[in-house]
Amino acid sequence: MQTKTAHAFREDPVAEPDAEPPSQCPGSLPAARAAGAPLFPLLGALAVSRANPRTRSFRRRFFPEATSAEWSDWRWQLSNRIRDTDALARIICLSEGERAAIERHHGPLPVGITPYYLSLVDPIDPEQPLRRTVVPVLGEYLRIQGEADDPLHEDGHCPVPGIVHRYPDRVLFLVTGLCSVYCRYCTRSRMVGTSSGENFGRNTWQRALEYVAATPQIRDVLISGGDPLTLSDEVLEYLLGSLRAIPHVEMIRIGTKVPAVLPQRITPALTRTLKKHHPFWLSIHFTHPDELTPEVAAACGRLADAGIPLGSQTVLLAGVNDDLATMRRLMHGLLRNRVKPYYLYQCDPISGSSHFRTPVEKGLEIIAGLRGHTSGYAVPTYVIDAPGGGGKIPLLPQTVAGRDGDDLLLRNHEGRIFRYPDPGGSLGAALATAP
């Protein structure tokens, strides 16, 4: 249940004025916003439909020719993505490293940022979390031992192009290589954003659908990419309808970052299309609480009102969300927006990702700081997607402390030991008996 007073969006009092930026930094923010302070401190589920003040101000300054209708049109946002150094430098003050990294880039995972998402990026501070996730840095060109272009061996589990079949009863169905925003830590950085890979095409989809239809053990299909919600409603209707017509497919999911980076895409027409194919679930990729704008709240609200269960998937990223306070703010914000935190991923060892990866202890420390200290619904499952294609392996803070005869000794969230009568059991016997 939502309460208006607790969750109502309050406009950021320092983001609205059009203060003149320093001349060398085109999009400087008003100086009053302290580094690290939340963009939308009290945002909740009672979203307003108009653009947030920071984004309005950004639009007036950098896209003055865009009408409100254009700005709110997802196709306009997609076709006006910022994709090169000149366009980005017109809006943010690029560091030397960022500029060099963009200019050195070729191949997949290009720069691509929707105007809407760029409005949330700090134009001056290269260390701002959202900026780190979408603006390349030279660290991307560093390859260290253990990294790989396809660390999860997805390409080795493809019975037909577009299908990754690793678990017995479910498949990944990769339908496009196009994303509205390119995340610099993307697990599929080897294949997204290439001109040839943006559209997988009907022949590839048809072969993949035939594989699913011919494989009766598949009961769950996760449509991913790239970002499937960059496809038109008509194409989504074709894909979802084709899957729904296969009797053994019980559950259809889409994995997407669109609600966070292109919330304009979540139109009433799209939600009508999606809700026709229940049971249909959406896994949304959220990274940081500053993504939870009024526009995102409205998008999530529309999806939730259509009866679509929403789960979030978050990648643990150094310098972005690797502290308890940020992660708690994100998880609480997601719940206020009717999104259940589902997975927290340890960052995959993708080539050039070492600047994003944290020690595994950091993830466990964050989970330990959430578990027992806040609502259970706010605690995601922390997993490592095992390199080599071993699948997701959950990691939990150690709660089994030992065994004393018939008693299992358990450690709670405060570190205190409790006994649970467990006659006949042996769990914990191999551990040192707790005092």
Ligand code: SF4
């Ligand atoms: S939206 Fe998803 S697929 Fe696209 S770049 Fe980001 S993480 Fe990769």
